[in-house]
Amino acid sequence: MSPWQLMLLPFLECLVLVGIHSYLGIHVIKRKVIFVDLALAQIAALGTIVAFMFGISPQSTGAYVFSLLFTFIGAAVFSLTRFRKEKIPQEAVIGLIYAFAAAVAILVIDRAPHGAEHIKEILTGTILWVEWQTVAIAAAVYSGVGAFHYLFRDKFLLISNDPQGAFEKGVRVRLWDFLFYMSFGLVITISVNTAGVLLVFVFLVVPAIMAMSITDRLVHQLLIGWAAGTIVSFVGLVGSYLLDLPSGPMVVAVYGVALLLVALALYVVRSKRRGKATSHLGAGLAAVVAIVLAFYALGTGLSGGGNDCAALEVDGGQWKAHDAKGDLLARLSALDLVQQRALLSEERDAAAILSAIERTDEEELKTALAQRLLELDPTKGKAHLLDEMKHGKLPIFRSEALDALKKLAQGTFGYDPMEEPETAANRAALEKWDAWLRSVSP
Template identity: 50%
Template sequence: MAEMLSFMAMPFLACIVLLGIHSYFGLHVLKREIIFIDIAMAQVAALGGLLALLAGRAHEGTWAHWLALGMTATAAALFTAAKNSGQRVPQEAVIGVVYAVAATGSILLAVRMPGGGEHLHEALDGSILWTDWSVVRHSTLVYAIVGAFHWVFRKKFIMLSFDLPGARAAGMRIRLWDFLFYFSLGWVLVHSVEIGGVLLVFAILVLPASISSLLAERLGMRILIGWSVGAASCALALFLSWKLDLPSGPAVICVLGAVLLLTGVARKLAAAR
């Protein structure tokens, strides 16, 4: 038991750090009904990392970071324009196209580099089991900056996601604040993909928020439930990963998915009584 706790302490801490900011963003994403924006932007960030590798730069280096951030900023601008384009092309369609292009671009880059398949697998599944403290510490700092920014301007971001007609009536600069939302999400994802990979980051953003939305109405309570259920699910998943010799990232995704399914079933049964 002591060996397991020692080995799994850093992966669990990484999960907690990811949950802290992603549970919040997930509620906004659900309300905006742009579920796949996370996986699209995460894939764009991963594409930036692969481009850096192809150019001979370190995957975790400063050059790779700024390239990935620049690409997510471009995606943020594109999503902002798509939302305010009069809906000739739905924003969800643009999100899907960006994901498809980024994913296939990653495949094309992977076949051009030695060990490309391994790098592509890492971009998708991550390496949360081998995350070190320096990466977690730096990501925590970025998440704290983004979290503080959203706290200071929480009324604007909440109104933009939960009361768009009210935001328009109040004279908010919708395009500007939409871009700031997407860009701040993208900045978070650049660091998150490095820790957990595209699939785990998508799951941690969407699943705890979905579970909490089934259980509570108030935003603050949803965030607390998302943190609590997410932390418990991650702890169980890492325990099962250790005991059954399973990959940690997929284990976390499956446990969170199972909890969402059970929560939905329990809610339906309770409503039927």
Template identity: 35%
Template structure:
């Protein structure tokens, strides 16, 4: 029983996050902006460093506010930069943002004692350290985001599919902005707790598997949630029995499962046409 009490908060956190990220993951895959969460995490880390340089203590409310504000501004620029005639693929713009943000962070790291820690910090992260307190604070942040996305869900989905809302390019951009800002908040909130690769794999892996096999949007999201939760549970179990870190174990399991699913899809008899048609 003791281990179960110990493992309960990380398990609950993984299931909540798997649900949240399954929704965003399906959007991200449809938009083809796979690496946006790694870019957002890097931008948030840069924001924290700016906050520290402005004189706020590390992990103080002030530094966090600067980090959120900075991330939201950059995401705002990103969603406004989408023009009618796309020259560069959006993924390339994400690559540029990521690269420049990381470069800036490296420059600032010279000014902060122990600054290079902030660059490597986002990479690791440990689910086992999750406490009930951080689970509750995540929920507190996620509930308004869930409500907002439920209310605007239909329109946001249309924007994801490349439609223009009410024939107004400006209105479409506003829905886009809501999507990116809520997504940004989820990423900034979850990456320090779970580590960037776990968030990345929960975002992309389950959504990829369900997209290859399931047609309807709603069942894709539900399947992604189920796959993400089962993968997390399996990863935590394996990491516990084999005594390896749990983040990498979950990443490994979901990642390998995605590859197996992709190859299964490749060599399955069923034609891919009916699924491709609904994209």
């Protein structure tokens, strides 16, 4: 998969977002309701979660209808809380609604833990995973909203620019406010789902701030916003790809840097005495560097100097190496049947094997040890293998012991390892085995 294939859809989604959000952002800033998108996004999320309580799965059409209806309720609340004489700033109401919606969402989600992941998701978004259909639907809806706003541009601009004047002219400010927030909510519900709250917020605010600080004409503002958004999205996504960092947060960070650069450039260009402004800029830069260095010094100082991460290295190999030198039984019990035999074929110390046999009550280990013992000390080996045939509880080890001994005795004396040693036939056979053992022992 080429980087182009991977990043194309996220980039197109960014362009679609830039188109409508740069415009809506201008309204948002003029109305001084910067955080309205956060509040609406949170209300939309609440809608999704409430839908989930009814068994509607998140991001289905049903859930979308729910979140949309919730944002419309939010829109109604926002239009009703814009007072003619502003005593309480609307930003306070918006903040409160955000807090309430977030808290209620957590309370609701407590009854349906499934949705918890969804709440986290709305912060960072999933722009990297965006699909053709999503981009297409977003483009269609945003175009519709754009057309609606273009059609009624006089009313919308009037109530954003000069609400007092609009009231006086007899414009139904509440109605148009409601329509504004409703169309805004329609956009936000879709965009937050893919881009996440952080990204939507900067798409909304940053191009608008840039444009409004450069020019006062709406058309120019829009053009500047769109151009800036396109460039920043491109740089952000390319940076995310090259530096291998999450895309959404990367675009947000690039937006921040871009805004800073524009502000500084404007400061120098607009000031009457360029030389003085440039020197201010230099001083500011020096101050920033100094602050960064100070924090760096503080950080390394407080952490005890240097990078201690390596000291915390977990040495996974050490205990094993240590164990390997240790007791035979301890080494064996960490291995499976096949590995035990491989290890034992290297063991030449019959005394160590004998001591291990006596200390374990596991048939698996006893049999493996006795099989090796048979090669090193045949007499004791035979005795222990016969012991397994007499007392073993698991057929496979009785069978292993028999296999080792039957070669030497050239027969089984009628012993059947698949049957319990206590059966009459096996008891008779074991007596013969005992006699054989006595006859071969010195």
